[in-house]
Amino acid sequence: MASGTAGAERMRHPGRTGRAAAVAHGLRAYGLIVRMWIRSTLAYRTSFVMMAVGDLAATGLDFVAILLMFSQIDALGGFSLPEVAFLYGTSSLSLGLADLLLGSIERIGRRVRDGTLDTLLLRPVPVFAQVAADRFALRRLGRVSQAVLVLGWSLTELEVDWTAGRVLLVPLMALCGTAIFGAVFTAGAAFQFWAQDAAEVQNSFTYGGNALLQYPPTVFAKDLVRGVTFVIPLAFVNWLPALRLLGHPDPLGLPGWVDFLGPAVAALMCAGAGLAWRYGLRAYRSTGS
Amino acid sequence: MWYRAVAAGSFRRYATYRTATVAGVFTNTVFGFIVAYTYIALWTERPHLGGYGRPEALTFVWTAQALLAASALLYGGGIDELQERIRSGDIAVDLCRPADLQLWWLAADLGRAAFQLIGRGVVPLAVGALCFPLALPGDALTWLTFLFSVALGVVVGFALRYLVALASFWLLDGSGLALISGLACMFFSGMVLPLRAFPGALAEVAQLLPWAAILQVPVDVLIGTRTGGSLLRGLAFQAAWGVALLALGRLVQAAATRKVVVQGG
Amino acid sequence: MTAERLIDVDGVEKVFTVRRKAGRLRRVRHEVRAVDGITFQVPRGEMVAYIGPNGAGKSTTVKMLTGILVPSGGRLRIAGIDPARERTRLARRIGVVFGQRTTLWWDLPLKDSYELVRRMYRVPDAVYRAHFARCAELLDLGPLLDVPVRQLSLGQRMRGDIAAALLHDPEILYLDEPTIGLDVISKAKVREFLREVNAERGTTVLLTTHDLTDIEQLCRRVMVIDHGRLVYDGGLDGLRAAGDGERTLVVDLERELPPIEGVPGARTVKVEGPRQWLAFPAGRSAAPLVAAIAERYPLVDLSVREPDIEEVIAKLYAGDGGRPDRTATAADTP
Numbered sequence: 001m002a003s004g005t006a007g008a009e010r011m012r013h014p015g016r017t018g019r020a021a022a023v024a025h026g027l028r029a030y031g032l033i034v035r036m037w038i039r040s041t042l043a044y045r046t047s048f049v050m051m052a053v054g055d056l057a058a059t060g061l062d063f064v065a066i067l068l069m070f071s072q073i074d075a076l077g078g079f080s081l082p083e084v085a086f087l088y089g090t091s092s093l094s095l096g097l098a099d100l101l102l103g104s105i106e107r108i109g110r111r112v113r114d115g116t117l118d119t120l121l122l123r124p125v126p127v128f129a130q131v132a133a134d135r136f137a138l139r140r141l142g143r144v145s146q147a148v149l150v151l152g153w154s155l156t157e158l159e160v161d162w163t164a165g166r167v168l169l170v171p172l173m174a175l176c177g178t179a180i181f182g183a184v185f186t187a188g189a190a191f192q193f194w195a196q197d198a199a200e201v202q203n204s205f206t207y208g209g210n211a212l213l214q215y216p217p218t219v220f221a222k223d224l225v226r227g228v229t230f231v232i233p234l235a236f237v238n239w240l241p242a243l244r245l246l247g248h249p250d251p252l253g254l255p256g257w258v259d260f261l262g263p264a265v266a267a268l269m270c271a272g273a274g275l276a277w278r279y280g281l282r283a284y285r286s287t288g289s
Numbered sequence: 290m291w292y293r294a295v296a297a298g299s300f301r302r303y304a305t306y307r308t309a310t311v312a313g314v315f316t317n318t319v320f321g322f323i324v325a326y327t328y329i330a331l332w333t334e335r336p337h338l339g340g341y342g343r344p345e346a347l348t349f350v351w352t353a354q355a356l357l358a359a360s361a362l363l364y365g366g367g368i369d370e371l372q373e374r375i376r377s378g379d380i381a382v383d384l385c386r387p388a389d390l391q392l393w394w395l396a397a398d399l400g401r402a403a404f405q406l407i408g409r410g411v412v413p414l415a416v417g418a419l420c421f422p423l424a425l426p427g428d429a430l431t432w433l434t435f436l437f438s439v440a441l442g443v444v445v446g447f448a449l450r451y452l453v454a455l456a457s458f459w460l461l462d463g464s465g466l467a468l469i470s471g472l473a474c475m476f477f478s479g480m481v482l483p484l485r486a487f488p489g490a491l492a493e494v495a496q497l498l499p500w501a502a503i504l505q506v507p508v509d510v511l512i513g514t515r516t517g518g519s520l521l522r523g524l525a526f527q528a529a530w531g532v533a534l535l536a537l538g539r540l541v542q543a544a545a546t547r548k549v550v551v552q553g554g
Numbered sequence: 555m556t557a558e559r560l561i562d563v564d565g566v567e568k569v570f571t572v573r574r575k576a577g578r579l580r581r582v583r584h585e586v587r588a589v590d591g592i593t594f595q596v597p598r599g600e601m602v603a604y605i606g607p608n609g610a611g612k613s614t615t616v617k618m619l620t621g622i623l624v625p626s627g628g629r630l631r632i633a634g635i636d637p638a639r640e641r642t643r644l645a646r647r648i649g650v651v652f653g654q655r656t657t658l659w660w661d662l663p664l665k666d667s668y669e670l671v672r673r674m675y676r677v678p679d680a681v682y683r684a685h686f687a688r689c690a691e692l693l694d695l696g697p698l699l700d701v702p703v704r705q706l707s708l709g710q711r712m713r714g715d716i717a718a719a720l721l722h723d724p725e726i727l728y729l730d731e732p733t734i735g736l737d738v739i740s741k742a743k744v745r746e747f748l749r750e751v752n753a754e755r756g757t758t759v760l761l762t763t764h765d766l767t768d769i770e771q772l773c774r775r776v777m778v779i780d781h782g783r784l785v786y787d788g789g790l791d792g793l794r795a796a797g798d799g800e801r802t803l804v805v806d807l808e809r810e811l812p813p814i815e816g817v818p819g820a821r822t823v824k825v826e827g828p829r830q831w832l833a834f835p836a837g838r839s840a841a842p843l844v845a846a847i848a849e850r851y852p853l854v855d856l857s858v859r860e861p862d863i864e865e866v867i868a869k870l871y872a873g874d875g876g877r878p879d880r881t882a883t884a885a886d887t888p
Contacts, residue, residue, distance in 0.1 A: 032673050036666050047462055054468040065481040071488040073334040119657040121622045124645035125674050197308035204319040212323045219330040286624045287570060
């Protein structure tokens with residue numbers, strides 16, 4: 001979705017390039033900056049390894065909490081440990097990837113405050129691509145690899161009849177989940193054009209959303225589940241497809257086809273976030289603050 | 290009484306970050322809801338886990354969210370600044386001041402904690418109390434004891450972070466140590482799960498470590514798990530760790546000062 | 555000005571809505587006209603100083619010229635491009651240096667920043683190599699290339715920034731306080747380099763500065779903005795006249811004498827031994843004065859001092875610069 005919103009911002013230039021070209025342009029710039037950061041990160045290899053392991057350990061504490069709980073119980077909200085681990089793995093992987101790819105945009109508020117956003121506006125490259133790639137933190141692979149470990153373990157432990165469709169569902173979930181979390185990151189960043197100190201609000205929806213999705217929906221109050229299904233549709237990251245895959249009933253009793261709406265929801269959220277970003281940047285360029 | 294001025298200045302400084310405070314309160318509240326439901330599920334399966342009933346467990350959740358900023362349970366605490374001053378060498382100036390370095394930063398940290406206790410703590414706890422049945426005390430004395438215990442916990446947390454920051458005098462990159470110390474705090478304070486709910490011997494050991502003084506003991510005071518002799522033992526436990534760690538901090542500080550004087554930073 | 559209007563600004567305005575506290579909770583909105591209808595053109599190859607007191611609207615103007623800010627009114631074309639609508643297209647044709655903040659990547663070594671600039675702007679290899687070699691040589695960048703930007707001194711960083719702004723061979727270079735905080739040698743180096751670039755590449759330069767030496771050494775044309783309005787646009791000499799400045803004639807007589815009298819249009823302002831100072835309006839020639847004095851006094855030596863430009867500008871700001879009829883356009887525009 002880096003490209004989608006970056007492209008959107010570029011679309012203001014009338015009749016020069018098609019949307020595809022704009023997207024390619026944004027992606028290319030994103031790649032350029034990311035590569036430069038990776039190179040400079042790897043120049044201090046020990047420090048990088050330490051930070052990545054630290055990230056892995058820090059995010060792993062969430063799973064340690066789950067393990068501690070399951071040292072006292074056999075099932076939580078009707079879900080076994082491998083099932084919870086599956087929820088945990090899919091949600092963490094999605095968040096981890098979104099955070100890795102464009103988590104840096106949460107710094108936009110600071111950039112508005114200290115005026116460095118202006119320097120990004122001077123370059124012939126979409127601002128979105130520049131902000132998303134800036135300070136690209138390879139150490140965030142720590143969360144991703146931790147999620148992959150937990151997810152991998154859960155897949156070996158789950159008692160699921162692995163048909164081709166079900167096997168394909170897992171990477172599709174990760175993809176849609178990444179897009180959904182990416183949209184949330186973007187919308188949160190766009191909000192900072194108006195409230196520059198409010199970086200932490202988006203944490204409620206990204207890290208908070210992740211904390212929520214790591215547990216079975218049966219644990220939470222119905223209204224909360226409704227909220228993350230209809231208002232901020234995080235439930236499509238993993239809950240709805242996972243319920244189907246694991247053969248648990250949907251606590252909201254929604255029709256079965258809803259479980260397959262993930263890609264559509266992801267696309268819709270990305271489009272919405274792209275618009276919000278565009279609108280925010282336009283507001284900045286007319287008020288300068 | 291310069292340290293009062295330092296603490297008051299720090300309090301006012303944090304009070305100026307209004308949007309950040311509101312955003313933080315929002316996040317704490319959201320997390321409070323999420324964790325509360327998972328604890329309800331856990332205590333439904335194991336009704337008396339760790340000697341807590343459901344209201345006590347829920348009180349733990351919301352108090353932890355309320356103290357998150359004040360007791361710097363996940364991050365923060367304003368010590369990054371000290372680390373930065375050590376790294377840049379500006380610390381040499383601080384060491385020449387007549388005011389004691391450790392007391393200076395302690396005063397600043399207490400000012401910060403006081404603001405964050407009010408600014409970041411009151412609303413989440415109130416929301417929690419409105420939406421869930423909490424085991425909050427009805428008498429003022431317990432609340433006062435709780436606040437005293439929180440203050441002791443803040444001192445212990447500060448003393449630990451101060452040691453970590455001073456390590457920057459010797460370490461080229463202090464971020465690794467800071468990370469480990471942060472993880473230890475998150476895990477052993479009870480932020481991840483109440484220490485009493487840890488399995489077997491881990492629960493016993495965890496409750497002897499300094500991090501237990503930061504969250505577990507204050508919450509137990511509030512819930513009423515600790516009364517009488519147990520209450521006094523809890524406060525003594527906090528005070529002992531506080532004194533020991535501050536004293537250790539002074540030793541390290543003296544060594545660091547010698548290093549700066551001899552080697553010029 | 556018959557040459558191509560590379561920068562064409564016509565009645566451009568920028569109005570900000572500011573909310574100010576009024577009482578504990580109430581906030582009052584009110585409008586601030588940061589740029590209040592300015593008009594000017596800059597032909598290709600010119601070096602222009604754009605000066606004014608803090609808060610006069612200099613930075614806001616530069617931000618509109620570069621496409622960062624969208625004007626609230628008026629018409630703006632840079633090389634035929636509307637900056638607000640085609641910001642990224644314009645970006646390839648302009649270079650910008652902010653003295654107060656870097657456009658380089660703070661944590662990356664200088665050479666990585668250049669590499670990024672090269673690829674972002676898609677500078678052809680041959681062009682890049684030639685430019686880079688030239689910049690590195692003139693600005694003495696060689697030893698700095700492997701240093702992360704945050705570790706550079708202010709002067710080094712500024713040199714690095716200027717090079718970065720020029721690597722894609724822009725037609726226009728905007729410099730916002732390029733010599734602020736630099737030491738004397740760095741300042742001289744930067745000025746020398748800008749002169750070279752302007753002469754060799756024909757790069758059009760718009761310079762905002764507080765350092766009047768920058769202007770005197772680099773620009774023949776000066777624009778002065780105050781309270782969002784252009785109060786002067788013309789040559790440096792004209793600026794002296796516009797500011798009601800006075801020139802001073804210093805005469806050395808054979809011996810100590812009472813103050814010189816009876817010279818029309820001049821008055822003696824100071825006497826020190828045989829040396830006397832006479833002030834006269836900046837618009838007038840010194841020749842008739844000299845003749846008048848030489849006729850009646852034993853004249854040994856003389857010199858003419860121009861009004862101090864700093865004083866002139868200070869007077870210009872202090873005067874009611876907000877009134878449009880004060881916009882002085884000197885006849886001797888280059």
